[in-house]
Amino acid sequence: MKKNGKLYIVAEDQQSCRELESHLAGTAWCVSCFDDPSTAIAAIKVDHPGVVVVDLPSSPLRAQLVELASMEIDVAYIMVVPEGDPRQVVEFFHQNVSDVVVKPFTGERFCQAVERASGCKSLMVQNSLYREQLEKANRELEESLRILEVDQMAGRQVQHSLLPVTPLYYGEYEIAHRIVPSLFLSGDFVGYNVIFDRYMVFYVADVSGHGASSAFLTVLLKFILNRILRRHITRNDMSAMAKAPEGFIEHINRQIMALGLDKHLTMFAASIDMERNILRYSVAAHMPTPVFVSNGDVRSLPGKGKPVGIFPDASWDVQEIVLPEKFAMAIVSDGVLEFLPGASYREKEQFIADTIAKSDTSIESICEGLGVDKVKDAPDDVTVLTIRRGY
Structure with missing residues (x-):
């Protein structure tokens, strides 16, 4: 001075x-x-x-x-x-x-x-x-935080409004979800619809990072899925739905790569032909592996693939299984691994399988067994999606 x-x-x-x-x-x-x-x-x-x-x-x-x-x-x-x-x-x-x-x-x-x-x-x-400059900066910061909080709350309401109804019942099938965000906005997202009164399509996505940028990408996923489904409905394209989710993850991958968002995501995308009772699914680096329960038998669904948004020419295989008259399936995001007991990934994965096997397979029972409802200040977003038939 x-x-x-x-x-x-x-x-x-x-x-x-x-x-x-x-x-x-x-x-x-x-x-x-x-x-x-x-x-x-x-x-x-x-x-x-x-x-x-x-x-x-x-x-x-x-x-x-x-x-x-x-x-x-x-x-x-x-x-x-x-x-x-x-x-x-x-x-x-x-x-x-x-x-x-x-x-x-x-x-x-x-x-x-x-x-x-x-x-x-x-x-x-x-x-x-x-001191005067600091006080002014603090006032401006407080105002910015207030505006950010309002924006985050508005974004949370928008994101919540885009989520499907839970639980959704259709015929013998029930699908439900639970999401516990680590912040106001979640990088985890689920989507499911019933098309032509026959095909139940659904996915679980986990976008890298947290907060607004990851949440905005989940909105994009919702938009992409709705646009694809509207096109199939408009064209009455039953053959495309019979092949679902073939090409779905590839399409999302191209969209994200074109946007250059420096974001990637893991995903489990699937379709159930409720008339033929056939499950078709693709895995894009999603973990833990989905758990399938039927007649006391508990197993993990096989499948693997690269994450979405990194490799421009990547492709994802479609697995297919015939569904029994009574079964339950649960897909959880990797955020659940942060608070489960067990020193290794294998131990945590086994805990998930054991919890689902002991539950009545409802979303409430599984979340209670995993401790999802008791999570506070979660370090990562937590998602549970359940599909079952005959319960």
Whole structure:
């Protein structure tokens, strides 16, 4: 900060002013002398000099100058006093005086006091400016956080409105989901629809990262799926639905790669032909593996594939199995691994399978067994999707 080069000397007479001024000869200070304290007080209030030296041991107006020192942060006050009561010196410092010079003193001592007081005041002024800037920045940050919170809440409502009804019953089939976001917005998402009163299509997606950018990609997934389904419905394309989800993940991969969002996702996409009771599915690096339960038999559905949004020419195989009259299937996102017991991935995966086997296969029972409903401040988004028939 640039130092104010003005220095005022306020003394009882011109002789005292000249004596003090002589100590500053050869310095860069622009010195003004006052032997009338009233005139000095008026000038100080207008000019705000960098330093004011006060040598008024017997003047009743010295108290007014001390009062100015207690109120002004940008002016350094130095009191010149005769040898006497040290308590008076302490009182001056309590009243925001920068320094006290006790007579007799040398010119060097006086100049040191002036420079020290000026530097101290400059630092105080600088700190005051920094404090004002910090307070302004804090106010702006609080306002930005308030706006962000409002936006996040609005985004959460939008995202929630895009989720399908849970549970959804269709014929003998039931599909349900539960999502516990780690933040206001979730990078996990599920979608399911029934097309032509025959095909139940569904997916579970886990977008990399957290927050708004990941949530926006889930909205894009919803849009892509709806657009594909509308096209098939408009064209009455039963043959395409019979092959679903063939080509679905590839289409999403091309869309994400074209957008250049620097995001990728894992996915489990599937279709159930409820007339023929056939499940067709593709796995895009989704883990843990889906758990399939039927007649007391618990197993993981086979399948693997690359994540979506990284490899432009990637493709995903479609697996197909015939569904028994009574079965249940559960797909969970990897966020559940953060709080499950077990030291290794295999142990956690086995815990998921055991929990589902012991449950009544409802979404409520599975979530309770996994501890999903008790999760607070989850480090990652948690999703559970269940499909069952004959329960």
